[in-house]
Amino acid sequence: MSRIIISGASGDLGRRVTGLLLAANPDQELILTTRTPDKLADMASDTVQIRYSDYQYPEAVSDAYAGGDILFLISGLNLGRRVSEHRAAIAAAQHADVGHIVYTSVGGVQPGNPALSARDHLQTEADLRDSGIAYTFLRNHLYAEIVSNILVAPAVPSGVISQATGDGFFAPVAKEDVARCAAECLKDPSAHAGRIYEITGPELLDFHQIAAIATHVHSSPVEYKPVSEEERLAFFDAVGIPRTYDPTMPPSPDGHLWASDELVSAEVGLAQGFQALQTRHVEQITGQAPEPLAAVMERVREVRYDMIDATVA
Numbered sequence: 001m002s003r004i005i006i007s008g009a010s011g012d013l014g015r016r017v018t019g020l021l022l023a024a025n026p027d028q029e030l031i032l033t034t035r036t037p038d039k040l041a042d043m044a045s046d047t048v049q050i051r052y053s054d055y056q057y058p059e060a061v062s063d064a065y066a067g068g069d070i071l072f073l074i075s076g077l078n079l080g081r082r083v084s085e086h087r088a089a090i091a092a093a094q095h096a097d098v099g100h101i102v103y104t105s106v107g108g109v110q111p112g113n114p115a116l117s118a119r120d121h122l123q124t125e126a127d128l129r130d131s132g133i134a135y136t137f138l139r140n141h142l143y144a145e146i147v148s149n150i151l152v153a154p155a156v157p158s159g160v161i162s163q164a165t166g167d168g169f170f171a172p173v174a175k176e177d178v179a180r181c182a183a184e185c186l187k188d189p190s191a192h193a194g195r196i197y198e199i200t201g202p203e204l205l206d207f208h209q210i211a212a213i214a215t216h217v218h219s220s221p222v223e224y225k226p227v228s229e230e231e232r233l234a235f236f237d238a239v240g241i242p243r244t245y246d247p248t249m250p251p252s253p254d255g256h257l258w259a260s261d262e263l264v265s266a267e268v269g270l271a272q273g274f275q276a277l278q279t280r281h282v283e284q285i286t287g288q289a290p291e292p293l294a295a296v297m298e299r300v301r302e303v304r305y306d307m308i309d310a311t312v313a
């Protein structure tokens with residue numbers, strides 16, 4: 001049996017994929033690598049190892065994958081550092097003779113996309129192609145939970161969603177559908193070698209349509225008012241988010257380096273049509289249709305997040 005490494009295992013996606021793999025096979029051998037091993041201590045067993053690793057420090061990742069056959073490389077979050085961090089992980093995979101990497105990329109990865117995060121993922125995809133290791137890219141489109149909890153729910157009291165997303169369309173996807181795709185690829189990687197999947201939800205929607213769904217789910221009128229890039233940047237200025245990534249900037253309370261150029265550039269990329277893609281890859285990979293946004297929004301209706309914790313990709 002192949003030993004699977006989940007790299008970045010303590011986050012939401014890592015936990016979901018770990019759970020799915022163990023549910024499918026309780027004896028599955030796993031190596032869970034994380035910056036915070038304490039958070040996963042209760043998962044350790046005869047077949048599940050917990051190891052410290054941090055993409056930021058190549059020496060802290062170089063031996064983390066030893067003995068693993070298949071790597072689930074969960075992308076990091078720090079714009080500007082992410083490409084070099086992922087290179088450290090790829091080098092560690094080469095060092096460990098890993099045979100296949102499943103990578104969490106993002107929707108809209110194309111040259112010319114203004115989204116700063118898409119540029120990072122495009123470079124890591126190129127690095128993986130050059131690595132000599134078999135790969136599968138999961139281009140995960142915007143999580144439906146982020147749309148529901150971070151972009152929509154905080155706007156319900158005012159009844160107005162304001163973003164620089166223009167009239168762009170996208171196909172938000174439930175996290176569990178993303179996790180199920182990843183688990184299937186990890187269970188049988190050779191069946192997915194060289195594949196580039198666009199992991200989308202079942203419908204292409206713009207924010208006018210999303211506001212209509214929110215009106216129904218929250219039983220409260222919500223409308224969408226597109227704003228310009230400059231207005232959106234001014235909003236983030238007003239809530240104290242720095243404009244431009246700087247490696248010396250202080251991390252936010254969740255330990256990440258957020259800057260409004262990353263957040264707003266993703267909105268502009270959406271407005272320009274880079275996310276306007278809907279596929280049936282979830283169904284093809286898992287045999288099950290993905291969950292519609294309205295169902296996700298209903299399911300997570302009571303969960304609220306502060307706007308400034310928004311993660312775009």
Ligand SMILES: NC(=O)c1ccc[n+]([C@@H]2O[C@H](COP(=O)([O-])OP(=O)(O)OC[C@H]3O[C@@H](n4cnc5c(N)ncnc54)[C@H](OP(=O)(O)O)[C@@H]3O)[C@@H](O)[C@H]2O)c1
Nearest residue numbers: 008009010011012013034035054055075076141142143313
């Ligand atoms: N498609 C979308 O809408 C969307 C939205 C947000 C994020 N993403 C991307 O998808 C990934 C997974 O999403 P998620 O929901 O699981 O995010 P999450 O719950 O915020 O978890 C972030 C993950 O990134 C890992 N990570 C971050 N920096 C790292 C570093 N320096 N070294 C090693 N691991 C690092 C963390 O691992 P440990 O904490 O265990 O070390 C953690 O598993 C994110 O990391 C991000 O790149 C996509």
